Amino acid sequence: MKIGVIGGGSVGLLFAYYFSFRHEVTVITKRREQAEAIRQNGIRLIADGKEGAAKTEATVKPDAAYDLLFVAVKAHQLESVLPQLENAAPRNIMFLQNGMGHIPELEKWDAGHRVFVGAVEHGAVKENDYTVRHTGKGAVKWSAFSGNSASEALIKELASVHEAFPFMWQEDWYDMLAGKLIVNACINPMTALLRVKNGKLVEEQAYFSYMKLVFEEASRILAVEDPEASWENVLSVCRNTKRNTSSMLADVAAGRKTEADAIMGYLLKRAKEAGESAPHLAFLYDSIKALEKG
Amino acid sequence: MKIGVIGGGSVGLLFAYYFSFRHEVTVITKRREQAEAIRQNGIRLIADGKEGAAKTEATVKPDAAYDLLFVAVKAHQLESVLPQLENAAPRNIMFLQNGMGHIPELEKWDAGHRVFVGAVEHGAVKENDYTVRHTGKGAVKWSAFSGNSASEALIKELASVHEAFPFMWQEDWYDMLAGKLIVNACINPMTALLRVKNGKLVEEQAYFSYMKLVFEEASRILAVEDPEASWENVLSVCRNTKRNTSSMLADVAAGRKTEADAIMGYLLKRAKEAGESAPHLAFLYDSIKALEKG
Structure with missing residues (x-):
């Protein structure tokens, strides 16, 4: 799949790294320097004292066509991200914000995409613009947001991203x-x-x-x-x-x-x-x- | 009376200022520069937009003979102050610390003085080494500490220090x-x-x-x-x-x-x-x- 990841924080880098093994990943960052750093160095991940590197694309524009787009910015940054996604062709978008402060915004948002929400239960610390430390291995729980649904194919595909990065489908997003x-x-x-x-x-x-x-x-x-x-x-x-x-x-x-x-x-x-x-x-x-x- | 005030914080300056109208006051500070500043400038008090000044003595040694000595340092500074008072002749000493953290120390302290405790219900902010702002007018409640007693004369004397600085005698220190x-x-x-x-x-x-x-x-x-x-x-x-x-x-x-x-x-x-x-x-x-x- 073509995977887009909006946000170059710890969660964004973590997702980009693990998806890059079997998918074509692009990280969409806010700062041009970070996109350049990722293009030059790939994404480095440190876990259990070992280091890995993954080649990924990076850009500052979220307008390419992705099969699945992760939104990994903080909740208070959503208001600047959502408008950029409104004129794109319908796609799968998964929102990874902590808390539920973004829920009222998503409920009002009517851009025709298939919207999913995820709860990230990993510990991760960003070390620099292209390096992330995976400090706590957990899972990503995900679910279809009100009115949407997920195909069996997508559920299966996400279940097999990487053994250290399990996705767990949940029936009830709330x-x-x-x-x-x-x-x-x-x-x-x-x-x-x-x-x-x-x-x-x-x-x-x-x-x-x-x-x-x-x-x-x-x-x-x-x-x-x-x-x-x-x-x-x-x-x-x-x-x-x-x-x-x-x-x-x-x-x-x-x-x-x-x-x-x-x-x-x-x-x-x-x-x-x-x-x-x-x-x-x-x-x-x-x-x-x-x-x-x- | 000869009044000593140990401590050049907001409470110490406040006490020294109001006592100076009818009594001979010496402020005992930790820093030599503060003692000098007080000797040179007196103590300035700002209240209700007006400013007053009072001439007072100041020193860094607490060893002169005072009729009444106020200890206006913070509770955690007491352990360095108490030993300095142990070899002095018996006198009236009033401790003005907040809280009750000093009570166990006072209970163990057996230096032969008549010990009183006070609760300061004034608001005061120290502006510089010799200036204090009296931000909230209240009272000083005081009482004899376990086993001690106060003379009628002292109770009367303290009741008439200054109209803006009332002392209120309390039967029960606890x-x-x-x-x-x-x-x-x-x-x-x-x-x-x-x-x-x-x-x-x-x-x-x-x-x-x-x-x-x-x-x-x-x-x-x-x-x-x-x-x-x-x-x-x-x-x-x-x-x-x-x-x-x-x-x-x-x-x-x-x-x-x-x-x-x-x-x-x-x-x-x-x-x-x-x-x-x-x-x-x-x-x-x-x-x-x-x-x-x-």
């Missing part, structure tokens, strides 16, 4: 994204404020108790069907990624804008609409926003 | 410090993390709810007798100081060490001794500590 959102709401802001690795949240009794309070707010807001299973999932992600630095902690440490809006901001909006209170999420959201402002 | 500690535990860390003025904590519904959770932990740990009155006190301090920047927010903004140990740290120690959990205080404490480290 459950999938809500589950991931709860994990992010529990882990990201706490680790960013406390400046701890993910594992600490289950190792320290006080953090564990506090995270449970955050979980209860988030799962109530999203009307999670099986809260017990969802809480177990949060705990297992903490354990499985215990040595990882959450993306929000990395953003805060680097002085970048975080995904607070897509994660806590979305939950607070839903809570407000329902007239519910969510003091822990509000406190986390505003504290992260205060950190962002310096 | 209730007095515990009440102040709860106020500090509720207001200081939240304002420092959210970077908001004190008033916001009662104006924003979510902050209000969150502060109530912090209050419940703190008042339970301190076994407060009348929690309702104590909560009302927290709210009224928020309202009365609504335009004030809390000392912890000021410390965090200036990159200084905060009083987190004396405030949340002390409460967490007490909670641990009692086998109680205090997830909100633990989260606030560790988040402030993470901020301090940058």
Whole structure:
């Protein structure tokens, strides 16, 4: 397949690298220098102390015809990406944003594409414009977004991208994204404020108790069907990624804008609409926003 | 009276200024340059847009004979101050630290002085080595520390220091410090993390709810007798100081060490001794500590 990947961050580079083994990949970056760096060096991936390199194309224009296009920019960058995709011929597009802040935008977006959403459960750190470190091996869960469907052929094709990069088809996009959102709401802001690795949240009794309070707010807001299973999932992600630095902690440490809006901001909006209170999420959201402002 | 004030921070300068009208005051500073600046310029106080100046002595040695000595250093600086006072003749010493982190130290301290503790309910910001801005007019509550007593003469004398600087005698030092500690535990860390003025904590519904959770932990740990009155006190301090920047927010903004140990740290120690959990205080404490480290 011809694969396009919009976004040259850690997730974009990770996708481009693993797809390049069996597919023709083009990375679409914002900065011209990054596209050049990728064209010259290919994409380098570091995992388990080993290094690999993959030749890929790169450009700054998203207008070529792709069989499958991944959108791997942050949620708050979508508003500049979506208009660029509106006049293209219908294609498969998978959105990989964290949280659910992009969902209202996608619901309004009517550009005739087959839209999918994915939840990336890999840990990855961008080392430079063309190098990514694969720090936590997981899976990409994906699903068809409201009203769309996926062909058996696409499901099969994605299942066999690379053994270290499994795709897992999910029937229900809402459950999938809500589950991931709860994990992010529990882990990201706490680790960013406390400046701890993910594992600490289950190792320290006080953090564990506090995270449970955050979980209860988030799962109530999203009307999670099986809260017990969802809480177990949060705990297992903490354990499985215990040595990882959450993306929000990395953003805060680097002085970048975080995904607070897509994660806590979305939950607070839903809570407000329902007239519910969510003091822990509000406190986390505003504290992260205060950190962002310096 | 001969008055000594150890500490040239905002509280020390405030005390030295107001006592200088009817008493002979010496400020004892850590830095020689500050003592010189005070000797040369006197202490300048800015309040309600007006400026006053008071001539005071200043030195770096705390060894002269004072009728009353105020210790206005932060709690974590006490360990270097106490030994300097041990060989002096018995005198009246009033400790003005925030929180209750200094209480275990004072309980062990047996230097033969008459020890008092004070709770400063003024807002003050140090502008430079000899200038202080009196931003919130309140009172100084004071009490005799365990086993000590205050003479009627001293109580009367302190009651008439200056009309803008009232002293209020309290029978029970524990209730007095515990009440102040709860106020500090509720207001200081939240304002420092959210970077908001004190008033916001009662104006924003979510902050209000969150502060109530912090209050419940703190008042339970301190076994407060009348929690309702104590909560009302927290709210009224928020309202009365609504335009004030809390000392912890000021410390965090200036990159200084905060009083987190004396405030949340002390409460967490007490909670641990009692086998109680205090997830909100633990989260606030560790988040402030993470901020301090940058």
